[in-house]
Amino acid sequence: MVDAAARASYDMLLDLDWEDLGYVGLPHGHDRGLGLTGEIHNLFRYNLPGRPIPIWYRQSHGQYLATLAVLRPVFRLATNFLLCPASLGWFYYLIYAPRKLTDPLIQHNGDDVFEYRRDGTDMTERHRKARAALERLAMVHTISLDDFGNNNEDEGVTSVGTKFHQQGVNIKDDWSPPNGIGFHVSINRDFVRILMELCMEGHDSVTQMFVIGTKMAVTWIHEIAHGAWMASNLKLREASRREDAYRAQALANHLQREPKELNLNEDLFEDENCAEPGYSWEKFVFGGNIELPYFNPDRPLVFFKWPNFLKGDRDLRRRRWKPSATQYFIPWPWIINVNSQKWWDSWTSSVREDHITALHIKKIVGYRIYWSSLSLDVDWIPSESSEGVWPTDEELTGGEKPFLRVSRKGAGVRNKDPSFAGANELGGP
Ligand SMILES: [Zn+2]
Numbered sequence: 001m002v003d004a005a006a007r008a009s010y011d012m013l014l015d016l017d018w019e020d021l022g023y024v025g026l027p028h029g030h031d032r033g034l035g036l037t038g039e040i041h042n043l044f045r046y047n048l049p050g051r052p053i054p055i056w057y058r059q060s061h062g063q064y065l066a067t068l069a070v071l072r073p074v075f076r077l078a079t080n081f082l083l084c085p086a087s088l089g090w091f092y093y094l095i096y097a098p099r100k101l102t103d104p105l106i107q108h109n110g111d112d113v114f115e116y117r118r119d120g121t122d123m124t125e126r127h128r129k130a131r132a133a134l135e136r137l138a139m140v141h142t143i144s145l146d147d148f149g150n151n152n153e154d155e156g157v158t159s160v161g162t163k164f165h166q167q168g169v170n171i172k173d174d175w176s177p178p179n180g181i182g183f184h185v186s187i188n189r190d191f192v193r194i195l196m197e198l199c200m201e202g203h204d205s206v207t208q209m210f211v212i213g214t215k216m217a218v219t220w221i222h223e224i225a226h227g228a229w230m231a232s233n234l235k236l237r238e239a240s241r242r243e244d245a246y247r248a249q250a251l252a253n254h255l256q257r258e259p260k261e262l263n264l265n266e267d268l269f270e271d272e273n274c275a276e277p278g279y280s281w282e283k284f285v286f287g288g289n290i291e292l293p294y295f296n297p298d299r300p301l302v303f304f305k306w307p308n309f310l311k312g313d314r315d316l317r318r319r320r321w322k323p324s325a326t327q328y329f330i331p332w333p334w335i336i337n338v339n340s341q342k343w344w345d346s347w348t349s350s351v352r353e354d355h356i357t358a359l360h361i362k363k364i365v366g367y368r369i370y371w372s373s374l375s376l377d378v379d380w381i382p383s384e385s386s387e388g389v390w391p392t393d394e395e396l397t398g399g400e401k402p403f404l405r406v407s408r409k410g411a412g413v414r415n416k417d418p419s420f421a422g423a424n425e426l427g428g429p
Contacts, residue, residue: 003298005298006296006298006299006300007023009299010329010367012367012403012404012405013329013365013367013405014405017329017364017365017405017407020331020364020365020409021300021329021330021331021332021364021365022331022332022333022336023300023329023332034210034336034339034340035073035339035340035341036073036076036077036080036339036340036341036344037076037341038076038079038080038341038344039076039079040072040075040076040079041075041078041079041082041083041134041138042135042138043055043082043134043137043138043141043224044075044078044079044143044220045138046059046061046064046065047061048138048139050139051139052164053142053164054142055138055141055142055143056142056143056144057142057143057144057184058144059144067145067192070192070195070196070199071192071195071216073209073213073339074191074195074213074216074217074220075217077213077214077217077338077339078216078217078220078221080338080344081217081218081221081285081338081359082134082221082224083131083134084285084348084355084358084359085123085127085351085355085356085358086284086285086355086356086357086358086359087221087281087284087285088126088127088130088131089118089123089126089127089130089284089356090225090269090280090281090284090285091130091133091134091225091228091281092121092126092127092129092130092133093116093117093118093119093269094116094225094228094229094232094269094277094281095129095130095133095171095172095228095232096119096121096129096133096172097116097117097118097119098116099114099115099116099267100114100115100116100117101113101114101115102114102115102268102317102318106317106318108263108265108275108317109263109265110263111235111263111265113265113267113268113275113317114267114268115267115268115269115270116267116268116269116270117269117270118270123351123353127351129173132173133171133172133173133228133232134171134228136169136170136171136172136231137171137224137227137228137231139169140165140169140171140180140182140183140231141161141182141183141184141185141224141227141231142161142164142182142183142184142185143184143185143186143187144184144185144186144187145186145187145188145189145191145192146186146187146188146189147189148188148189148190154188155187155188155191155215155216155219155295156185156186156187156188156219156220156222156223157185157186157223158183158184158185158186158223158224158226158227158230159183159184159186160181160182160183160184160230160236160240160262161181161182161183161184162181162182162240162244163182164182165178165181165182168180168181168237168241169181169182169231171228171231171232172232178237179232179233179234179237180230180231180232180233180234180236180237181230181231181233181236181237181240182230182231183226183227183230183231185220185223185224185227187216187219187220187223188219190295191212191215191216191219194212194295194297195209195212195213195216198212198297208297208298209297210335210336210339211292211297211299211300211301211335212292212297213339214290214301214335214338214339215290215291215292215301218282218286218290221281222278222279222281222282223278225277225278225280225281226266226277226278228277229266229267229277233267235265236262236264236265239262239263240262243262266315268317268318269284272307273307273316273317273318273319274306274307274311274315274316274317275315275317276307276311276315279306279307279311279315280306282306283305283306285359286303286359286360286361287303287305287357287360287361287363288303288304288305288306288328288361289303289304289306289308289311290302290303290330290361291303291304291327300329300330300332301329301330301335302327302328302329302330302366303327303328303330303361304325304326304327304328305325305326307321308321308322308325309321309322309323309324309325310325310369323370324368324369324370325368325369326363326366326367326368326369326406327366327367327369328361328363328364328365328366328406329364329365329366330361331361331362331364334361334362338359363408364407364408364409365405365406365407365408365409366405366406367403367404367405367406368403368404368406369403
């Protein structure tokens with residue numbers, strides 16, 4: 001649980017805030033009845049008929065079964081995240097929506113930057129096509145759990161994998177020639193190490209297991225989002241084939257050619273200013289990007305509106321960063337809900353268009369982080385913001401700014417929210 005020590009490290013928050021977030025006074029046995037029972041998506045299986053090699057690269061079936069014993073709940077949650085209405089919609093747009101040149105035209109590393117947008121396709125059709133594409137995706141990727149060293153910043157990495165699909169891949173249903181490239185997802189092995197340690201600690205660590213398992217499931221689909229972009233991306237395949245040809249030519253001429261990294265010029269979704277399909281997916285499904293501070297399951301999961309300056313400049317393609325970001329704490333009932341089969345069953349049997357916000361996380365309490373102590377949040381307009389507590393100009397002067405508590409409770413956000421996301425407040429402790 002988010003214990004007293006972890007709470008104390010956020011001294012800008014009030015005791016009342018933790019109560020509002022559902023982190024205090026959890027009754028014993030609150031986890032009873034939790035846990036998912038659904039099927040695991042083919043993306044996470046050991047192998048599938050018709051694949052030239054197992055999905056789990058360089059792992060025996062026995063090793064996979066041992067991994068599965070620990071990761072089954074994570075795969076079930078990842079499957080639910082992958083197949084929820086918002087996610088299916090997003091994957092449909094990523095894979096099927098036409099790529100249009102940015103206007104005004106943006107270039108990145110010498111290549112034109114493209115955008116993809118929502119279209120008018122009806123929900124049932126969108127979901128059908130996305131599900132089919134995700135099934136095909138399971139035929140063209142590989143997975144490994146890897147030691148990321150001390151770099152806990154990286155929870156997962158996706159890279160192009162041409163080795164087993166030299167002709168390219170096709171995950172659309174238009175029977176065109178292959179128009180994308182296979183991919184490999186590498187996930188930080190620390191997730192498994194921590195989960196196993198918590199497992200051995202037994203019942204007392206159930207809440208930490210939900211925290212780390214939820215973050216791992218989010219990470220996994222974040223990486224799959226990058227992979228789906230690769231698998232449906234003609235220009236990347238062309239670049240890869242060009243590079244292969246250069247290399248072959250160099251070899252024939254007895255010349256050395258240094259391996260050249262492909263320019264991963266990812267596309268922009270709608271008006272977003274960052275080209276990062278993984279975060280774009282997180283934003284579409286959850287309303288922001290989900291983080292586990294310090295990779296520490298004793299900490300509460302947090303989330304940010306995305307894009308934000310904390311994510312670095314690598315993916316910025318247009319406009320500038322807002323010089324501040326708010327770190328919101330994920331309410332405990334949300335974590336309970338997404339890990340409860342009953343919650344999923346209560347609405348997924350008859351999905352409606354407005355269920356697109358079913359997994360959006362409520363912004364209740366958080367704190368503001370600044371780019372630097374000199375940056376002022378110049379575009380913040382009090383009358384248009386629901387973030388109730390905000391420093392006045394007087395408070396902003398006077399040197400170094402502290403982390404400032406941001407509360408939206410006063411704005412009555414919880415009650416006013418008309419979307420189905422309101423269900424996230426139900427069923428919790
Ligand atoms: Zn990413």
